[in-house]
Amino acid sequence: MKNIAAALISGLLFGGGLTLGGMTQPSRIVGVMDVTGVWDPTLVFLFLAAVGTYHVIYRLAVPRGKPLFATNFEIPTRKDINPTLLSGAALFGVGWALSGYCPGPAVVSLGSGQAQAIVVVVAIAAGMALFDLGPLVPRGLRNIPKKAT
Amino acid sequence: MAEFSVINSLLGGVLIGLGGGLLLLFNGRIAGISGIMAGVVLPRAGEWLWRAVFLIGLVIGGFAASWSAVGVISFGLERSMPTLIVAGLLVGFGARMGSGCTSGHGMCGVARLSKRSIAATGTFFLTGIATVYIVNHLLGGSL
Numbered sequence: 001m002k003n004i005a006a007a008l009i010s011g012l013l014f015g016g017g018l019t020l021g022g023m024t025q026p027s028r029i030v031g032v033m034d035v036t037g038v039w040d041p042t043l044v045f046l047f048l049a050a051v052g053t054y055h056v057i058y059r060l061a062v063p064r065g066k067p068l069f070a071t072n073f074e075i076p077t078r079k080d081i082n083p084t085l086l087s088g089a090a091l092f093g094v095g096w097a098l099s100g101y102c103p104g105p106a107v108v109s110l111g112s113g114q115a116q117a118i119v120v121v122v123a124i125a126a127g128m129a130l131f132d133l134g135p136l137v138p139r140g141l142r143n144i145p146k147k148a149t
Numbered sequence: 150m151a152e153f154s155v156i157n158s159l160l161g162g163v164l165i166g167l168g169g170g171l172l173l174l175f176n177g178r179i180a181g182i183s184g185i186m187a188g189v190v191l192p193r194a195g196e197w198l199w200r201a202v203f204l205i206g207l208v209i210g211g212f213a214a215s216w217s218a219v220g221v222i223s224f225g226l227e228r229s230m231p232t233l234i235v236a237g238l239l240v241g242f243g244a245r246m247g248s249g250c251t252s253g254h255g256m257c258g259v260a261r262l263s264k265r266s267i268a269a270t271g272t273f274f275l276t277g278i279a280t281v282y283i284v285n286h287l288l289g290g291s292l
Binding site for chain 1: 154155157158159160161162163164165166167168169170171172173174175176177178179180182183186187190191198199200202203204205206207208209210211212213214215219220221222223224225226228230232233234235236237238239240241242243244245246247248250251252254255256257258259260261263264265268269270272273274275276277278280281282284285286292
């Protein structure tokens with residue numbers, strides 16, 4: 001059960017950070033992307049602090065060989081930059097900018113009960129199901145890791 | 150107020166990095182919210198409980214930060230419901246197709262110096278910036 005407690009603590013910190021840092025204000029997300037308008041750089045600081053902090057913990061954790069409450073690290077090993085990756089990221093960016101929500105802040109904002117967050121979270125779940133289960137996507141494109149090449 | 154926001158943003162970033170980092174140190178998992186969410190919405194063998202608990206923590210932690218008046222949960226954009234539905238579908242579909250989102254690629258992957266994640270992060274920022282340009286400067290800011 002230690003790993004469940006760890007997941008809870010991790011989620012609490014992550015969610016608190018998203019709200020404290022301004023990620024649950026879609027107007028700020030749009031503001032940081034509005035580079036030709038009234039640019040709001042606030043979230044750049046959040047991004048740098050998050051990446052820096054994670055980088056330090058990553059460099060301390062991984063040389064240990066195994067995590068504290070699990071048998072192994074599950075870290076992505078793929079290196080291929082392919083059209084699926086880039087197309088998915090491109091679509092993601094359009095949706096992110098349209099709503100001002102990426103998945104984490106959208107889920108966090110459910111706590112406020114605001115209608116926009118509820119609609120976006122349901123639509124995100126539907127979009128995930130559409131990709132993972134839907135008939136639109138050829139099986140070969142889904143996120144089934146290829147054998148090492 | 151501007152400086153106050155910057156300090157909040159830096160502290161928020163440290164907390165996000167810490168939360169993600171602890172998930173790695175303790176459980177060996179990447180804190181990719183879209184992957185965790187997909188694992189809750191579309192359960193696969195095992196692995197459901199920690200993901201659900203993580204998401205519950207996310208909501209409680211975020212709510213606590215807003216309730217304590219140091220953080221804000223507020224929409225603040227002019228968007229119609231149909232726009233939000235299309236946006237959410239794109240976010241969910243795109244995150245699965247692109248193997249990650251702002252957390253898994255943007256924070257964890259960039260911090261690991263993964264070339265895939267750096268490419269994905271650059272791509273979604275670019276299309277995001279282009280979209281905001283169109284919405285804010287060609288369509289008048291509401292959609």
